[in-house]
Amino acid sequence: xxxxxxxxxxxxxxxxxxxxxxxxxxxxxxxxxxxxxxxxxxxxxxxxxxxxxxxxxxxxxxxxxxxxxxxxxxxxxxxxxxxxxxxxxxxxxxxxxxxxxxxxxxxxxxxxxxxxxxxxxxxxxxxxxxxxxxxxxxxxxxxxxxxxxxxxxxxxxxxxxxxxxxxxxxxxxxxxxxxxxxxxxxxxxxxxxxxxxxxxxxxxxxxxxxxxxxxxxxxxxxxxxxxxxxxxxxxxxxxxxxxxxxxxxxxxxxxxxxxxxxxxxxxxxxxxxxxxxxxxxxxxxxxxxxxxxxxxxxxxxxxxxx
Ligand SMILES: Nc1nc2c(ncn2[C@@H]2O[C@H](COP(=O)(O)OP(=O)(O)OP(=O)(O)O)[C@@H](O)[C@H]2O)c(=O)[nH]1
Ligand SMILES: [Mg+2]
Ligand SMILES: [Zn+2]
Numbered sequence: 137x138x139x140x141x142x143x144x145x146x147x148x149x150x151x152x153x154x155x156x157x158x159x160x161x162x163x164x165x166x167x168x169x170x171x172x173x174x175x176x177x178x179x180x181x182x183x184x185x186x187x188x189x190x191x192x193x194x195x196x197x198x199x200x201x202x203x204x205x206x207x208x209x210x211x212x213x214x215x216x217x218x219x220x221x222x223x224x225x226x227x228x229x230x231x232x233x234x235x236x237x238x239x240x241x242x243x244x245x246x247x248x249x250x251x252x253x254x255x256x257x258x259x260x261x262x263x264x265x266x267x268x269x270x271x272x273x274x275x276x277x278x279x280x281x282x283x284x285x286x287x288x289x290x291x292x293x294x295x296x297x298x299x300x301x302x303x304x305x306x307x308x309x310x311x312x313x314x315x316x317x318x319x320x321x322x323x324x325x326x327x328x329x330x331x332x333x334x335x336x337x338x339x340x341x342x343x344x345x346x347x348x349x350x351x352x353x354x355x356x357x358x359x360x361x362x363x364x365x366x367x368x369x370x371x372x373x374x375x376x377x378x379x380x381x382x383x384x385x386x387x388x389x390x391x392x393x394x395x396x397x398x399x400x401x402x403x404x405x406x407x408x409x410x411x412x413x414x415x416x417x418x419x420x421x422x423x424x425x426x427x428x429x430x431x432x433x434x435x436x437x438x439x440x441x442x
Pocket of ligand 2: 319320321346347348364365366367
């Protein structure tokens, strides 16, 4: 410890692994340090880069500016940040529980607005039978035609995680989706030491459910970090204008130029270029219907104050 009058107090720089209530778990080099958030610094989330003081116990001294932040919204359209400083969002869906009809599109609206890469992961592929196979293949083709990577995975049987693993090499990836689709199971297999402690604990209590309660960051050697997040039933989009929803439907913009009205929302306006494209089979009518439902649902959310 230097006692030179002008020396900076030494600081430790780390990543927030878990933020749960006021408690933080920060990873500094290979050490995990528990500390408390500080109200005046604002809410700290998983993935934040932070500075800790050398005090005992250490105190949170600062939060680095975020490159990005992935939110979900409550019923009133207010954002709650789930994690920060991400490279991509892996949208995990499964045959069971069957996704709500706009779930993937809602996530894509968020990703497109945040400039985050989206990967669509159809997990529990072992549960897809001959009857439902065409439905899942159609879904995969729909999103592949829009240039989103779509992978089929199973943590129980073939095809395993072979298609997913190479997509998670660069930068931090967060796994999101409904509760019970297998996010934690996937992460368990992506970690070298098969060490999602929660799994071991809850299988000991033999309830067969291991619901994740806190967003958690896992570092991996030689591969991008992966972040587990608690499941949702529906992904809540924050209050946003219709044009931001349209931005999430990346195939619309080319046709929107042909709408009669420059401010056409592609709802019920006459001579809508997007509707015309759907009529001609150039836009999937299921996506257009989904867009309209999402815009309609957001209109029912009051404008947030402040
Ligand atoms: N058949 C089958 N079951 C799976 C697969 N992956 C996970 N499961 C099962 O699905 C259940 C839920 O898995 P979790 O990994 O806890 O799901 P989760 O998405 O983390 O759920 P939350 O933490 O509640 O959001 C468990 O019983 C898993 O064993 C899979 O690929 N195939
Ligand atoms: Mg989980
Ligand atoms: Zn239009």
